Amino acid sequence: MNQALHPSGITAPGSILPDTGKPGFGIYLHWPFCAAKCPYCDFNSHVRHTGIDQQAYIDAFRKEIGAMRTLTGPRVVTSIFFGGGTPSLMAPATVGAILDAVREAWAVPDGIEITLEANPSSVEAERFRGYRQAGVNRVSMGVQALNDPDLKRLGRLHNRADALKAIGLARDIFPRMSFDLIYARPDQTAQAWAAELEEAISLAADHLSLYQLTIEEGTPFHGLYKAGKLIVPDGELSAELYELTRQVCTSHGLPAYEVSNHARPGAESRHNLTYWRYGDYAGIGPGAHGRLTTGAGKIATATERHPESWLKLVAEQGHGMTESTALSAAEQADELLLMGLRLREGIDLRRWQLLSGRSLESERTGFLIEHGMIEEMGPDRIRCTPAGMLLLDAVVADLAT
């Protein structure tokens, strides 16, 4: 608590520790509630109209953090991330209490990245100072669009004015700030997107997440799409939009360091790098996923998705984990490839070969290199080329088969 309340360096950009290039150990905390469900979203989020007893969740989070600590042993945390759902529906005190619990469990050095996902509605923006005081030093906001008709269509509760205000506020309060936009929306032209993107870059600090709209099964958008009532850009246009996005961002000094993530060099999300570098991360809270290296090798964990069931489970057994599976070397090799090739920095070949038992000296790799899908970066590293990034799923399937 002391550190969080310490005012020194709060807004100085250098207050977050730099990336060491290592996979690291991240803590992911899932807050599963939203004010409303967005029609494109298939994340684990739930709407409750009767109010949420945040204290009950604080207690449960504390318990599960303790159980997770038993599993991991003493470790040094490199990042903390509150995801959701909508974590900005949490009271700042709740965030603070959970961070305290994390600090009690593991070593949390000063200055590590602590991110909270937030919605840019006016009510939530009011809590920004509280989050900062609780120790959060980075917010990632779900802005999604910068015009009202699209915001409405995407089912968002905020409007353009709210978004602009929240972005300004976040820039003032947090050392690091990022926001998300969804593009390749229904009826979106390349021209309109380019203009919107230019505006977004002018508003952004040093990080932007730019996701193409994906129609996920089980969402209202999927139903509309199947019924032919939602028309999204075809393969050709969405490829064009993707290329355009990379080009505009790069020209403004925000190159893509991952498929959909752009940052000024040095401002990459430390926490997300842990996922993509296939590091360890503890997944805590309802429906959280984790990867932990234990005495039994690398394990995959998942917790109960339904919030109330998770609460009950934690009360009964001290944690809400419903899955804890050891991953075979081949599964790890696949995951390393799936996550790692998303990064501009590519993957460490020695690590992949050790897990997969295969060498990249195969015909297949030569073929992918020859066709400009992947490139070698010295003897021990490969990465996708920009062209390969556009076909990443096919490239990964090719290498993994």
Add this chain to the structure above:
Amino acid sequence: MTNTPLSHIRNFSIVAHIDHGKSTLADRLIQTCGGLAEREMSKQVLDSMDIEKERGITIKAQTVRLHYTAKDGELYVLNLIDTPGHVDFAYEVSRSLRACEGSLLVVDASQGVEAQTLANVYAALDADHEIVPVLNKIDLPAAEPDRIKEQIEEVIGLDASDAVMISAKSGIGIPDVLEAIVTRLPAPKGGTVKDPLKAMLVDSWYDTYLGVIVLVRVINGEMKKGQQIRLMGTDARYTVERIGVITPKLVIMDSLGPGEIGFITASIKEVADTRVGDTITEDKRPTAEALPGFKPAQPVVFCGLFPVDAADFEELRAAMGKLRLNDASFSFEMETSAALGFGFRCGFLGLLHLEIIQERLEREFNLDLIATAPSVIYRLNMTNGDVIELHNPADMPDVVKIRNIEEPWIKATILTPDEHLGTILKLCQDRRGIQTDLSYVGKRAMMTYALPLNEVVFDFYDRLKSISKGYASFDYQITGHEEGDLVRMSILVNDEPVDALSMLVHRSAAEKRGRVMCEKLKELIPRHMFKIPIQAAIGGKVVARETISAMRKDVTAKCYGGDATRKRKLLDKQKAGKKRMRQFGKVDIPQEAFIEALKISD
């Protein structure tokens, strides 16, 4: 029991077009003569295979011995041989017909004479049959017996004035049919029981309990249990173990005399050991001369059959072995294809035969198969004087060593309602047909064409049915080989030839066929990371080309936080999908692409 005197035996067969009611009439005759009790009558007793019942066709010849007391008060033995009606089995038909002296010609009283009626009636006339016309379905509102009678007289040249009018379905006129068999069909001619044994091997089939059962027609002499017999064509010797007649239950007898039709078993291992049309005689007292016209079955259409799942190869081999037990005319040998892996090159009597075998393998043995394009037998005259029979385009030797190529031709007879004549003429013309005759039978046009068989094996029949809305009928017979300007067309995917898709085509049709094939493959092969040229080539010359453009975008935008499991499961699905494809060079070709591409239609 003594043998029935020749004068009281009638051996007959029924010839008809599909659906004109042949099997229903046969069932009625069996029922009327008390061959089976009511409860034993399943619909169409004689078509015993499911596939025969479903398609309304007869594949194996069947026989039944009936006892009929005629109006003259005498008891007659009537032997009905039900023959396969389809041209693919023309040789079997001709042998079965030779075992009889007469035929009932069944014609649908509203539909009239069809192409198959003609082919079968000519086969019966060839066998010197006396023919009794029977008009069936006379109780239907659309029946026009007078018009159809005229048609029979006009087209076939048979006197139809005293045609028997029946409805096999309603049981009308059945006694008249039986009486006509006795009074109008001749008794068998033949020698006596004292003569040396001479019998015809009419057909054979495999029975799980009894082994191979042979259907025989005795001409001279007597066949008995314990007798040492000799099959003259194969020079094989056996001892008769069981002898009897089929009612259609197997009924054991002591012997069969001249004119009689029945069965024997003799510890014969495989149906392939018995050849339809062969002469059976007594080993120690043989007949002076064998029956004429015996020839072993020769496949005329070939195709490769491959299991969709390579792991099913052994199962496919076993299934083919089992089918061959009962069908010696179907041949197979192992084949490997770079595209399709291990499979078999199979020979068939015709397209229907091919379809039946494929369907039985899939249905009775639960196998998923890929069939390559059907091919005929090409005769290659080589520059060094050798003659090579080629039935797999993939085996085509270097063209510079070939002097010329001959291909089989057929005489095709097509009957169609007038309004479809134009489109059918065009179809025949497109398939290199040469018209030899065109005449009218009432409002129906009857045309005969000389056509290359390789143009017919390519979905000709399906096209004919579709452009005539099902009203055209078609029959053919092979007339011989003729030189043709044939070329091997290879299909190259990403510059590599795909052996399973290569074919021999006439030079004039090559470009069009190549274009259609390339267009189809373009639709069927999914986009890859790179663009894929698809070419049809003759020798080194490309005659058609399409390009599958490269995939534009295939990347998951969002990574679902740390849920790597979800991504990995998607990857596993992708991997499984790739396994179902055939890898060809760098290109993955889905199984369906082979199946669909070979279903060429123009």
